[in-house]
Each structure stands twice: as C-alpha cells, then as structure tokens.
Amino acid sequence: MKSGSSMAEETHLVEASRRNGEEIEQQVKSWIDSAKKINDEASLVIQENQQANIKYFKGLCLNPKKRHKHSRKAAKKVKAVVEVYEEGDFQRVSYRTIPEETWLPSLMKGYEAFESRMSTSKDIISALSDPDVNMVGVYGQGGIGKTMLVKEVSRQAKFKQLFDEIVFVEVSKTPDIKKIQGEIADKLGLQLRKESESGRARALCARLKKENKILLILDDIWERLDLDKVGIPFEEDHKGCKLLLTARNPDVLTNKMESQSNFPIGVLNEEEAWSLFKKIVGNCIEDGNLNSIAKDVAKACRGVPKVIVTKARELKNKGEYEWKNALGELIRKPSSKSFKVARSFRNLSMKLGLGS
Known part of the structure; x- marks a missing residue:
C-alpha cells in the first residue's frame, strides 16, 4: 500500500486479495476500520461546516465565532484523515493460507460408521498416536471403503489435535512423481518453481519439515513408492511426519513400504x-x-x-x-x-x- 492513495484503492486491493483466497494482515484490517471511521467522521463534520457557511452567507447565521468553530473542527478532522492515510504504508496487505481439505471440518457426506469397523478405526487412531509408529496401512479389495475410512479416521485425528496439518494424495496404479509432489505442495501453500524432480523433492522436503505434526495420506498404492524421490522426510529425518497408506494388497504395505501397523478392511455383514x-x-x-x-x-x-x-x-x-x-x-x-x-x-x- 502506498501512502496518499485513496480509501477506495486500498479497499479494492484488499478485496482482490480476499478473492484470491489470501488472508488479510491483522494490522491492515485494523487500519481499514480506523480509516473508515475517521473518514465517516470527517465527512459529517465537513457537511456540517458547509451547511454553516451556507447559512452564514444567506444571513441566517450571523455568529462568526460559531462559524469559525465549525471550520476549525473540519480542519482537524481533515488533518486526522491525512495522518491515518499516511499510516497505511504496508509492505503487504495479505498472506497465503493453507486451505484445509474439504472433508475435514465435519462428517463426510456419504460416510457410514459401520459397527463392524469402529474397532478398526479406533486401532488406527491409536497407532497414529504412537510416537514410535511413523507409517500405518489399511488394506482391502477395491470398493471396500478404504478411502472413506482413512478420511474419517484422519478427520477424528485432527479433531483430537494429533496433527496440525493433514494432506490427502491419490497415488494410483501408475504414480506420477511430479503430480504427487505438486498436489502435496498445493495443499501446503508451496509453489514449486523447480523443473527437475530432484529439485522439487528438496523444496518439498524442506517445506514438510516446517510442519511440527503432519499426516500425509497416500491413497491407493500398488507398488513401492520411493519417499525420498517424492521429497517426503521420514522416520529420523522428521518424526513429526506420519504416513497413512491404503492398498489392495497387504504385501505392498508390509514388504514394499515397510509399514509398521497394518489393518484389514473386510466386507460388510x-x-x-x-x-x-x-x-x-x-x-x-x-x-x-x-x-x-x-x-x-x-x-x-x-x-x-x-x-x-x-x-x-x-x-x-x-x-x-x-x-x-x-x-x-x-x-x-x-x-x-x-x-x-x-x-x-x-x-x-x-x-x-x-x-x-
């Protein structure tokens, strides 16, 4: 923001930032409130002063002292407006926020809390709470409800404040490393400017390490996924980063990903x-x-x-x-x-x- 710019210009800049999904700085919010308040007060005083001048020149108000008082009040308000506007010289008006997964705030649409799976859900949360467990897996045939279950489990984990951030990424049968990197980065508000896979991995790893407690859900894994290649810090490299995986084949979790705790999801009764x-x-x-x-x-x-x-x-x-x-x-x-x-x-x- 530049000093001397109009209130309308500042408001437009703030609104543009809001539409872009950015959070407005608190000091900017306070300045806007102050500027609007003093601007409204000044407008009222100036209006009163103009009315007094009209009355004076029409001979309806012959008290020069009263007219002078109105003029002084108006001048003070104008000065106050100038001072407030000069304070509106900010380096930035907003900052990018990390958008929360759409299914995190409340119970997911279409999710059914089946009695036969409640104990499994509790066991998964317990495993995620264990400081010695960094990777948890859920396996079962296609269409059995693995994705819905892990999303609901992670929603409960966020509610229990086990994690500060939760990121969901679909891996699929033919994983695209750059796409996976991009999806994780987007959900963390990170812009990956590097073109090379290794450069993106370094940038992503550095960003993930800044999160104290983060859960990465890697959905639908078919083969071993090289975490270093993606840029996911793990175990001793960052104990605050935990993984929740889903796969159809338990061997993928146990042997290829070396998941420490794995839970089967069976058919409904x-x-x-x-x-x-x-x-x-x-x-x-x-x-x-x-x-x-x-x-x-x-x-x-x-x-x-x-x-x-x-x-x-x-x-x-x-x-x-x-x-x-x-x-x-x-x-x-x-x-x-x-x-x-x-x-x-x-x-x-x-x-x-x-x-x-």
Missing part, C-alpha cells in the same frame, strides 16, 4: 449391507414383492460397499423387471474376480472377528 442398500434406494422398495427382491439383490452384492451403492443407485425408482434382471446378473456372476476377493475378505473378517 448382512445387516450392515441391507441397511446401506435400503438407505440409498429409499421408499421405492416398500412394495411387498419389490422388498423381497431388494433383499436378495443386497445379499448378492456380497457385502462390498461400492457394489451395494452402485446397484442401489441404478435400481432406485425402477420397476420389478429391472430389479429381477439385476438380481439375475449378480447371481450369474458369482465367480467374478471382485466377488472372489470379497469372499476371501469375508473369511478373513470372520477369523479376525471383524464381521458376522
């Missing part, structure tokens, strides 16, 4: 599956015949949340023919890969006491 299915399809299954078919369709989804949600959305408000057709398709494909994996996870869940 029959009661949970029906509850989820019914919640999505709504009242359209109140009809006696349709209700019976709907229960069979829900069972045929084998307790896989993604399959349940997909089928429920497809069949919502559809007729009996579409329901029977969908049931037939599910029954005819009991040996598909997804359902084979679902069955193995159901067995694993039973052994671990995670499902009924």
